[in-house]
Amino acid sequence: MTVDPVIELEMQCRRAKLASRKLAYTGIAAKNSALENIAADLLSQKETILEANAIDQLEARKIGMAPAMLDRLALTPYTIDLIAADVRSVGGLPDPIGEIFDMRTLSNGLTLGKKRVPLGVIAAIYESRPNVTVDITALCLKAGNAVILRGGKETINSNRALVKIIIGALERAGIDPNVVQFIDNTDRSLVPHLLKMNDRIDLVIPRGGTGLIKFVKENSTIPVVAGGAGVCHTFVDASARIDRAVAIVYNAKVQKPSACNALDTILVHREIAAAFLPKAAAELANTGVELHCDPRSMAILGSQPELKLVSAVDEDWGKEFLALTAAVKVVDSLDEALDHIAAYGDGHSEAIITEDYSNAQRFLNEVDAAAVYVNSSTRFTDGAQFGLGAEVGISTQKMHARGPLGLKEITSYKWLVYGSGQTRP
Amino acid sequence: MTVDPVIELEMQCRRAKLASRKLAYTGIAAKNSALENIAADLLSQKETILEANAIDQLEARKIGMAPAMLDRLALTPYTIDLIAADVRSVGGLPDPIGEIFDMRTLSNGLTLGKKRVPLGVIAAIYESRPNVTVDITALCLKAGNAVILRGGKETINSNRALVKIIIGALERAGIDPNVVQFIDNTDRSLVPHLLKMNDRIDLVIPRGGTGLIKFVKENSTIPVVAGGAGVCHTFVDASARIDRAVAIVYNAKVQKPSACNALDTILVHREIAAAFLPKAAAELANTGVELHCDPRSMAILGSQPELKLVSAVDEDWGKEFLALTAAVKVVDSLDEALDHIAAYGDGHSEAIITEDYSNAQRFLNEVDAAAVYVNSSTRFTDGAQFGLGAEVGISTQKMHARGPLGLKEITSYKWLVYGSGQTRP
Numbered sequence: 021m022t023v024d025p026v027i028e029l030e031m032q033c034r035r036a037k038l039a040s041r042k043l044a045y046t047g048i049a050a051k052n053s054a055l056e057n058i059a060a061d062l063l064s065q066k067e068t069i070l071e072a073n074a075i076d077q078l079e080a081r082k083i084g085m086a087p088a089m090l091d092r093l094a095l096t097p098y099t100i101d102l103i104a105a106d107v108r109s110v111g112g113l114p115d116p117i118g119e120i121f122d123m124r125t126l127s128n129g130l131t132l133g134k135k136r137v138p139l140g141v142i143a144a145i146y147e148s149r150p151n152v153t154v155d156i157t158a159l160c161l162k163a164g165n166a167v168i169l170r171g172g173k174e175t176i177n178s179n180r181a182l183v184k185i186i187i188g189a190l191e192r193a194g195i196d197p198n199v200v201q202f203i204d205n206t207d208r209s210l211v212p213h214l215l216k217m218n219d220r221i222d223l224v225i226p227r228g229g230t231g232l233i234k235f236v237k238e239n240s241t242i243p244v245v246a247g248g249a250g251v252c253h254t255f256v257d258a259s260a261r262i263d264r265a266v267a268i269v270y271n272a273k274v275q276k277p278s279a280c281n282a283l284d285t286i287l288v289h290r291e292i293a294a295a296f297l298p299k300a301a302a303e304l305a306n307t308g309v310e311l312h313c314d315p316r317s318m319a320i321l322g323s324q325p326e327l328k329l330v331s332a333v334d335e336d337w338g339k340e341f342l343a344l345t346a347a348v349k350v351v352d353s354l355d356e357a358l359d360h361i362a363a364y365g366d367g368h369s370e371a372i373i374t375e376d377y378s379n380a381q382r383f384l385n386e387v388d389a390a391a392v393y394v395n396s397s398t399r400f401t402d403g404a405q406f407g408l409g410a411e412v413g414i415s416t417q418k419m420h421a422r423g424p425l426g427l428k429e430i431t432s433y434k435w436l437v438y439g440s441g442q443t444r445p
Numbered sequence: 446m447t448v449d450p451v452i453e454l455e456m457q458c459r460r461a462k463l464a465s466r467k468l469a470y471t472g473i474a475a476k477n478s479a480l481e482n483i484a485a486d487l488l489s490q491k492e493t494i495l496e497a498n499a500i501d502q503l504e505a506r507k508i509g510m511a512p513a514m515l516d517r518l519a520l521t522p523y524t525i526d527l528i529a530a531d532v533r534s535v536g537g538l539p540d541p542i543g544e545i546f547d548m549r550t551l552s553n554g555l556t557l558g559k560k561r562v563p564l565g566v567i568a569a570i571y572e573s574r575p576n577v578t579v580d581i582t583a584l585c586l587k588a589g590n591a592v593i594l595r596g597g598k599e600t601i602n603s604n605r606a607l608v609k610i611i612i613g614a615l616e617r618a619g620i621d622p623n624v625v626q627f628i629d630n631t632d633r634s635l636v637p638h639l640l641k642m643n644d645r646i647d648l649v650i651p652r653g654g655t656g657l658i659k660f661v662k663e664n665s666t667i668p669v670v671a672g673g674a675g676v677c678h679t680f681v682d683a684s685a686r687i688d689r690a691v692a693i694v695y696n697a698k699v700q701k702p703s704a705c706n707a708l709d710t711i712l713v714h715r716e717i718a719a720a721f722l723p724k725a726a727a728e729l730a731n732t733g734v735e736l737h738c739d740p741r742s743m744a745i746l747g748s749q750p751e752l753k754l755v756s757a758v759d760e761d762w763g764k765e766f767l768a769l770t771a772a773v774k775v776v777d778s779l780d781e782a783l784d785h786i787a788a789y790g791d792g793h794s795e796a797i798i799t800e801d802y803s804n805a806q807r808f809l810n811e812v813d814a815a816a817v818y819v820n821s822s823t824r825f826t827d828g829a830q831f832g833l834g835a836e837v838g839i840s841t842q843k844m845h846a847r848g849p850l851g852l853k854e855i856t857s858y859k860w861l862v863y864g865s866g867q868t869r870p
Contacts, residue, residue, distance in 0.1 A: 041813065044811075045810045140843060218662070223843075237666055241663050243669075390860060391862055394863050395866055396555060396867040417647075418562075419668040433847055434814060435831070437818040439819055441686075441692065442822060442825070443822045443824070444696055
């Protein structure tokens with residue numbers, strides 16, 4: 021007798037919700053012990069994981085998976101070491117749960133405040149990276165949340181091996197293994213059902229391409245926190261120090277072009293364009309960056325034969341390149357830069373390079389983005405770089421949490437009210 | 446030539462988004478001056494408002510609207526005074542915007558922290574209460590948010606008059622009136638379109654019945670904060686002081702039975718049931734409360750002829766009565782009470798009446814609700830009562846904000862990063 025997959029899914033969500041009740045007030049010792057068990061077992065059972073992963077790789081090659089995807093899918097002894105080290109590092113972070121804040125006594129004698137508690141049950145929907153299985157489980161567990169894992173079908177064998185290890189590690193730490201529910205069914209038609217279980221699931225985190233994120237946002241009745249794209253501008257103001265501006269623009273574009281916080285568009289004030297652009301472009305050309313130039317920047321750079329220049333088209337503004345490509349535009353004023361960012365930015369990371377105090381303040385005030393920088397590379401928008409320890413993702417929405425999501429950002433709070441017989445008049 | 450209503454709606458959302466940019470950094474003086482103008486104009490244009498409201502009332506009577514609905518719809522000189530006073534009281538609250546917090550300097554010299562900013566654009570979808578038009582506008586404005594108003598068709602004339610006053614008041618305060626967009630079209634088929642405008646709208650607040658809230662949650666691609674029902678339990682523990690327990694239970698049930706934080710179910714420990722229940726039931730009977738009793742409480746109370754008793758059915762557990770009715774159940778232990786609350790509560794407000802320290806602590810730790818009380822009436826779950834000044838609603842979800850939503854809860858933050866040339870290694 022087979023169970024209807026939708027009913028099986030509902031049962032899994034119910035088990036997660038039930039198990040999350042106790043996990044919510046499980047102490048840090050048990051949670052850390054589970055994390056240490058996971059790390060140790062990943063290392064001691066490397067061969068089992070690699071065998072399972074080899075099957076996934078074989079299948080992926082058969083269906084002609086693209087090299088970049090294959091790369092994400094592949095585990096090696098070294099990457100398993102890294103995953104285990106990440107789990108241990110989560111274990112070393114302070115417990116986000118239990119903090120009491122905003123506590124005060126009202127005139128009627130009620131003492132009340134907020135206590136940080138887990139969100140409850142988090143569903144993660146992700147694609148072909150098996151490391152996400154361990155990574156998101158470790159973060160959810162540390163913050164006291166049950167997790168429902170729905171990975172891509174390409175990594176089903178790797179995920180099964182990893183989840184088996186996680187379950188064993190939880191049991192040895194005395195934590196109900198129902199706090200981790202792995203959806204061992206890669207039928208895509210189940211996902212819309214999962215996204216409607218708002219009675220059992222408190223948050224959905226989609227991790228993957230823009231298609232997945234869009235699908236989840238449009239079909240979920242559960243709150244979603246999703247990062248998505250990052251179209252990042254750096255505005256080089258008239259008063260910028262040119263050496264600093266060149267170094268920052270170069271770093272923001274080149275240090276990791278595939279990152280969502282990498283530079284996409286350089287905006288430069290017309291008064292400094294002729295001095296700044298040739299130096300910046302020469303530096304960027306050393307790493308093979310292609311520049312998509314508006315007419316004014318093309319007029320300045322067009323005579324440098326070593327550069328890779330293309331005339332910008334409308335689609336270049338507001339485009340996330342994720343490659344060694346940047347759009348360049350000369351603007352007449354800070355206002356024009358602010359308008360351009362408002363029109364084309366998507367609220368991720370934006371920077372101004374300036375020595376002008378008032379312009380720096382205006383930029384910080386008026387740009388509406390998760391992170392707004394003065395005289396710095398935008399590459400710092402990251403949980404670890406911002407000092408949050410770990411990162412579940414980066415939110416470009418304004419609800420709940422904005423920017424890097426650390427452990428605290430996958431928690432909620434409840435109001436505690438200590439009375440002595442109070443009734444409402 | 447008529448404009449397609451969907452395109453007109455899109456244009457309104459776009460205008461709101463655009464106008465929200467400047468409102469986000471508009472100072473408190475202009476915002477408060479707009480609020481004062483609104484309050485003054487409501488008072489000076491009372492006659493115009495009442496005339497418009499009279500037309501709505503006439504229409505409503507024609508279609509045979511129920512008296513309770515008619516009551517919500519009706520404005521009087523006195524209710525307009527109250528609305529104006531509420532606007533002035535919002536004006537008197539501190540500005541929630543601009544607070545800087547969690548600021549620190551990292552080892553690389555970057556100084557970073559968070560600045561409280563408005564959410565951006567909030568859409569309010571509500572039913573037949575015209576006061577919501579002013580109320581939600583005042584709160585959004587104070588927190589720097591543009592607002593899109595979609596009221597019920599029953600109040601269209603009142604809403605038009607109120608919005609006209611608001612627009613004039615904004616203009617006199619030098620604030621772009623586009624920050625308030627009134628959808629002057631009550632065709633219900635427009636609502637699903639509105640709920641898909643996640644590029645222009647940051648938050649949707651549905652205010653109305655559970656049907657409206659369910660519809661919005663299921664159809665919105667925009668984050669939703671909705672309260673909804675409140676099934677509230679009060680558990681009278683074995684060690685409770687009986688006088689205190691009686692007073693609290695009475696207050697929680699009777700002080701305002703139609704409120705979402707009113708008591709629905711009394712759980713009572715078997716050791717105290719025979720002493721507590723007759724006293725509590727007698728008190729509740731003075732106000733005509735009907736009790737739906739489980740067999741054990743019925744055995745205790747059944748011989749009191751002055752009581753209104755009914756045998757409880759399964760549907761009574763987890764039911765929000767919104768009336769002078771309460772369910773009563775005798776439980777064997779704190780654990781049974783906790784399990785009952787976990788099974789039937791919906792995360793609003795839950796209370797324990799006890800003199801036992803450990804049981805109080807367990808209740809506070811283990812109950813998962815927006816507000817958890819010891820020895821107090823649950824009727825205090827309210828923005829004003831909790832000291833938040835004003836209230837947009839009460840959230841029973843865990844994302845973003847939980848419990849009463851004050852001005853701070855309709856804000857977000859952005860990361861400010863002050864650099865001096867930092868690049869990422």
